[in-house]
Amino acid sequence: MSSSVNNNSPFAWLGLLKWSLAYSDGTRSSGEEFKPMSKADVEFLEKVMKEGIIDEGERMKEILRSLTEGVERVLNESVVGREEEKKKDISEDDMLEMFQELRDIVEQIDYARAFMAMGGITFLLGCATTEGSVPKSIRKSSLSVLATMCQNNPPVQLNLLEAGHIPQLIQLFFDYSPTGKNGDIGDDSIREKVVQTLSASIRGHAMAEHIFCQNEQAKTMLRLGLGMPQASDQATAMAEESLAKPSMQLRKRSLFLLKALLTADEVTSERIMQHECLLNFVCKHEINPECEEEAEIREMGLEMLTELIARHPSSAGVESIISPAAGTIIARHKEYIASVGVKRIKEIKCLEESSEERDYATLELEAWEQLMIALSKIDETLHDNQDCQGDDRTAPVLF
Numbered sequence: 001m002s003s004s005v006n007n008n009s010p011f012a013w014l015g016l017l018k019w020s021l022a023y024s025d026g027t028r029s030s031g032e033e034f035k036p037m038s039k040a041d042v043e044f045l046e047k048v049m050k051e052g053i054i055d056e057g058e059r060m061k062e063i064l065r066s067l068t069e070g071v072e073r074v075l076n077e078s079v080v081g082r083e084e085e086k087k088k089d090i091s092e093d094d095m096l097e098m099f100q101e102l103r104d105i106v107e108q109i110d111y112a113r114a115f116m117a118m119g120g121i122t123f124l125l126g127c128a129t130t131e132g133s134v135p136k137s138i139r140k141s142s143l144s145v146l147a148t149m150c151q152n153n154p155p156v157q158l159n160l161l162e163a164g165h166i167p168q169l170i171q172l173f174f175d176y177s178p179t180g181k182n183g184d185i186g187d188d189s190i191r192e193k194v195v196q197t198l199s200a201s202i203r204g205h206a207m208a209e210h211i212f213c214q215n216e217q218a219k220t221m222l223r224l225g226l227g228m229p230q231a232s233d234q235a236t237a238m239a240e241e242s243l244a245k246p247s248m249q250l251r252k253r254s255l256f257l258l259k260a261l262l263t264a265d266e267v268t269s270e271r272i273m274q275h276e277c278l279l280n281f282v283c284k285h286e287i288n289p290e291c292e293e294e295a296e297i298r299e300m301g302l303e304m305l306t307e308l309i310a311r312h313p314s315s316a317g318v319e320s321i322i323s324p325a326a327g328t329i330i331a332r333h334k335e336y337i338a339s340v341g342v343k344r345i346k347e348i349k350c351l352e353e354s355s356e357e358r359d360y361a362t363l364e365l366e367a368w369e370q371l372m373i374a375l376s377k378i379d380e381t382l383h384d385n386q387d388c389q390g391d392d393r394t395a396p397v398l399f
Helices: 003-008 012-024 039-052 056-077 092-105 109-117 120-129 136-150 154-162 165-175 188-202 206-213 216-226 234-241 248-262 269-274 276-286 295-310 324-332 334-349 356-360 362-376 381-388
Strands: none
Touching: 056 092, 056 109, 056 120, 092 109, 092 136, 109 120, 109 136, 109 154, 120 136, 120 154, 120 165, 136 154, 136 188, 154 165, 154 188, 154 206, 165 188, 165 206, 165 216, 188 206, 188 216, 188 248, 206 248, 216 248, 216 276, 248 269, 248 276, 248 295, 269 276, 269 324, 276 295, 276 324, 276 334, 295 324, 295 362, 324 334, 334 362, 356 362
16 A cells, blocks of 8 residues: 555554554563663652652641641730740631642542541531631631531531530521621621531431431521521511621521421421421512512522422321421411412513523422422311311411
8 A cells, every 4th residue: 555545544543543552651572671770760750659649648637737737826826925936837828728628638528537537527616616816717618628528428427416516506607697786797608608517517417407406596597597587576676677688698508408407308297397487487488589589599498398298207107298297387378379479470471581581580480380289289188187286376477
């Protein structure tokens, strides 16, 4: 075959590959003697291997050691007359970079457990909750790493539970909540991280979920996170109205956690009733665009109600379309939900078909239609049975 044919062959790349493999795979001709690597070549190769491959375990130890020194320095500097010389000048920005690197490492479940074994949980929980002048950025970074470590990781979740993290993090939430006194406006960026960390640490862990749901302060935290009124008297109610509404991200994370708790595999009617006031609030507030301006939160509320109607407590042991407790609560608001739904569906369908606003509202429209179908299947006898048991809470709770 002529050279011109070879040059134009569509398989020329295959010949090139074979040539490259033949001369770059380390093989030698049979007549050539093998020569051992020189000491310099061996040292060079070992250096390249050490520098090119990162030992994640050793790196976590280095990060933990450096962060411990950095946080200790920050705490020491906050005490008057007790400034110590720094062996290493670790700035706050340096520490934040280390926290980010650590977070990337512990995304892998095995490394998260290894860091836990090093005492990482105690360190991170301490950074987040210790009183003193720990910068907010350090607190938030510590919470982010904790949330990443315990996500779908039962051993880490259990370790956190044994460390008593639930009451500690709830208290941190309260510490950064607005009080309306002395101009204290709180800090939602920290409260968002607290709810995120608590959510990651208890979801999917039956014992952690149960302990959280038995904590009255946890329910108060969720109410504050959703922006639900707390006051029982007019004076306090007026003071609450002067406070800023929780951030969208905080409301979203709080609703996500509430939904996870009420639709969990281990949910019981008792848990549903423990969160009755929160469920009432979702029915009356979170799905109504006149009360909740964020479409994403409304959609989450609608999906939550639809799923609650369709689920049943796992402890019941009987197949059922409706969770008795949830169905009873939602049934009280059936007329109100239907009226809001009919109005909202009409508003969305009146939007121009190809408009951006219509596209944006598509998910909400679908969520409303699914909820309306689910509402139509609620057995009215649920409400009647509740009345027969002497329950006088038949009227919707107004907020």
